[in-house]
Amino acid sequence: MKTPILEVRDVHKQYAAHTALDGVSLDIPEHSIFGLLGPNGAGKTSLIRIITQITAADEGEIRFRGEKLNPSHIAQIGYLPEERGLYKKMKVGEQLLYLARLRGLGRADATERIKSWITRFDLKPWIEKNVEDLSKGMQQKVQFIATVLHEPSLIILDEPFSGFDPINANLIKDEILRLRDEGSTIIFSTHRMESVEEMCDNIALINRSRKVLDGPVRTIKDQFKTQTYEVEGKGRLMVMHPDFEVLKHQERENGHFYDVIKLHAGVTPNDLLRYLISNVEVHAFRELIPSINDIFIRRVRETMPESLVEQKPEIKS
Amino acid sequence: MDKIWLIIQREYLTRVRKKSFFIMSLLAPLLVAATFVGIAKFSGSSETDVVAVRDESGQQMLQHLTTTATEDVQFVAADGNTLAEATNLFKKAKDKQDALLYFPPTFTLDKSTGTQLLANGNVSLNRQSKIRKAVNRVVGDLKLSRSGINQTTIDNLKANVELDAVDLTQEGGRKNNVGATTGAAYFLSILVYMFIFIYGVQVMRGVAEEKSNRIMEVMISSVKPFQLMLGKILGIAAVVLTQFALWLILSWGVTSLAAPLLMKSEVKSPPAAAVAGIQEAKASRDAPTVPNADDAAVAPAPTAVSSPWNFLDGLPIGSIVGGFLFFFLGGYLLYSSMFAAIGAAVDDQTDAQQFMFPVTIPLILSYIVSINVVINGDPNGPLAFWLSMIPFTSPIAMVMRLPFGVPLWQLLLSGALLVGGFLFTTWVAARIYRVGILMYGKKVTYRELSKWMFYKG
Structure with missing residues (x-):
């Protein structure tokens, strides 16, 4: 496997009375979408602020493409913070130019790229307008452009879809996929796990300053499969079989039923199907794949049961 | 940078x-x-104050005041035959006259009680002091001449000192x-x-x-x-x-x-x-x-x-x-x-x-x-x-x-x-x-x- 774009090794961060990160290690592979998931106050933003060099880790090391993270990497990182905004009384075009140049882009280069992004996002008529004259959705587009304008190889989006309307969210999703395909690496940080799980190639779950779980989404899901299937059909299903266990049974109208069945160890789905076919008319048969959210809760319950007690969001700093 | x-x-x-x-x-x-x-x-160019004078003292204060008048105060005779009349007339003439100076019959060079400065509204300190100075000067001069000193001597006696402050730390003591x-x-x-x-x-x-x-x-x-x-x-x-x-x-x-x-x-x-x-x-x-x-x-x-x-x-x-x-x-x-x-x-x-x-x-x-x-x-x-x-x-x-x-x-x-x-x-x-x-x-x-x-x- 290639060197990951980002290697996080045993990072600790302590704020006055609160531990924000407690020995977190991660590998973020190149050209992928990485989900940094966890509830509010878990330490996601603290980790991101260390990666973006807004703050520094107390202990541990971060490597960017094998090099120790240093200020020269800032130009290769694009960051859309959770707390994001724009200068309200500045023109859209000027603002983008300013932010791009602060990221180390030359004036001519920046102007060129602003033009193409503005066109792509249908903002052309607004380029000479002050930001405060734009609708919220348009401002979000401008913010996104500002994040990616300098063509960073690592794009970090903190709660990217909070506050985005569905249309813009989809637009941004498409852009993110396109950027990934063109070679960028994207880190999503969110507490709304369901919003990004279908896009992520890899994820890491963080809870209470610690990493709970990480790896490719596919592998994790396989690992957390529960051998549980949904069955819908018609007939009288009376499962009395040593290989299966019915977790849920619902009688519906006209002799229809809905069941959730768990296979015991060593039993294949085909065994269940065969049994079903010989007894009832099968309309639907589907594996129940756990959502990342379910996995998270399960994992937390297994590893740190004490933390399931009411999570108080900590003040982020 | x-x-x-x-x-x-x-x-x-x-x-x-x-x-x-x-x-x-x-x-x-x-x-x-x-x-x-x-x-x-x-304020700077300050128009001349016009002060009407009603003199019942018989000391001819008006004449004395007029002769020694400075640029910024001008004394004129008040109209009317009584104080009340003069006051009334002064009230009407308030645009032309700034104050009414009244010398009562009891006024002498040695006793100035009862002298009044009447005005529509308050008289500013500045104006009061100007008028007081003029009256003082006149009374002072009159007292001097009463004691037998003639006018030329009086004029010569008046001090007129101006100070030129020189800063020695400046080149050539500018x-x-x-x-x-x-x-x-x-x-x-x-x-x-x-x-x-x-x-x-x-x-x-x-x-x-x-x-x-x-x-x-x-x-x-x-x-x-x-x-x-x-x-x-x-x-x-x-x-x-x-x-x-x-x-x-x-x-x-x-x-x-x-x-x-x-x-x-x-x-x-x-x-x-x-x-x-x-x-x-x-x-x-x-x-x-x-x-x-x-x-x-x-x-x-x-x-x-x-x-x-x-x-x-x-x-x-x-x-x-x-x-x-x-x-x-x-x-x-x-x-x-x-x-x-x-x-x-x-x-x-x-x-x-x-x-x-x-x-x-x-x-x-x-x-x-x-x-x-x-x-x-x-x-x-x-x-x-x-x-x-x-x-x-x-x-x-x-x-x-x-x-x-x-x-x-x-x-x-x-x-x-x-x-x-x-x-x-x-x-x-x-x-x-x-x-x-x-x-x-x-x-x-x-x-x-x-x-x-x-x-x-």
Whole structure:
């Protein structure tokens, strides 16, 4: 496997009375979408602020493409913070130019790229307008452009879809996929796990300053499969079989039923199907794949049961 | 460094391009000039007071008063045959007559009880004293002549001393120009005070705005918080300097254009026009001396009217300008970094009040105390010395002392202390700023702020 774009090794961060990160290690592979998931106050933003060099880790090391993270990497990182905004009384075009140049882009280069992004996002008529004259959705587009304008190889989006309307969210999703395909690496940080799980190639779950779980989404899901299937059909299903266990049974109208069945160890789905076919008319048969959210809760319950007690969001700093 | 430069540019351009900046730059000097021309017109050139006199004492006070009358008071006989009638008539003639002076029948040279000054409304102290002086003079003269001294002797006896204060620290012991010196001291220190205040608050507002706009984190993922803070402070400093430069050029232009016109009218009524001309010239430079006609008289020798700026003769212009720029910038840097820290620490403007208090107190105090110590007291006394050494008060106190002449070693020491002072406040402010800008929704206390100073990285 290639060197990951980002290697996080045993990072600790302590704020006055609160531990924000407690020995977190991660590998973020190149050209992928990485989900940094966890509830509010878990330490996601603290980790991101260390990666973006807004703050520094107390202990541990971060490597960017094998090099120790240093200020020269800032130009290769694009960051859309959770707390994001724009200068309200500045023109859209000027603002983008300013932010791009602060990221180390030359004036001519920046102007060129602003033009193409503005066109792509249908903002052309607004380029000479002050930001405060734009609708919220348009401002979000401008913010996104500002994040990616300098063509960073690592794009970090903190709660990217909070506050985005569905249309813009989809637009941004498409852009993110396109950027990934063109070679960028994207880190999503969110507490709304369901919003990004279908896009992520890899994820890491963080809870209470610690990493709970990480790896490719596919592998994790396989690992957390529960051998549980949904069955819908018609007939009288009376499962009395040593290989299966019915977790849920619902009688519906006209002799229809809905069941959730768990296979015991060593039993294949085909065994269940065969049994079903010989007894009832099968309309639907589907594996129940756990959502990342379910996995998270399960994992937390297994590893740190004490933390399931009411999570108080900590003040982020 | 490149990034600081970009930030300075943005902070500068967004402010300079504002309409309000343009209007301020254009109107302020005109407004100031107009104000002082106005003041000059109404007070400086002071129309002659007309005082009606009703004399029942038989001492012929009216004749005596009229013969010794000065330019600024004119005495006329009151109409009417009784006091009541005279009063009534005076009330009707209030546009022409300013006061009614009444000498009762009991009035003698030795007993003045019952003498009254009647007027519609209050008589200003100034007018009262003018009239009292005239009456005193007349009574004094009459007493002298009553004791057998003739008028020529009396005239010869009158002292007429004028003092020319000479400042020996100046080259060749130039004439000490008290009016201009005091005026310059007032004007320069009020400029420093005002501008530190106005633009310090602008820094604070700018930081608070970045914070409430939520652009702060976007910014500091590109630049260091310290760069962002310093860029803003320096950018706004450049705005102030631009404003100064514009005002200076504009004032110079206005006075150069207006001076010849004003000089012409001088021929007709010398004191008024000369005063007006000086007022105009001084308008942009020294504020508070102007309304005082005495100072204006001191300021320009009649030969000086050819250039409206001549009243500055005798002032150490080089050290004033250099010192002013240095101490203004030093004071601005010192205070604005603290304002920046406040802006970073609070979530909204209302919270800022409690933290502004300790920052503005030394600023206000140093202005008020300095006026009493430097201008009304001894500009080179020990208190003035210490005020001009402490970095929190020196920007104002030292600028106030400049026109009076300050020894070089004091300037250098005070300058060094000021540089040290603003390096220190900037360091403290940067540490508070760094933590504060990312802190949302937390009620900040002084204790909290002091903790921030010691946060790591």
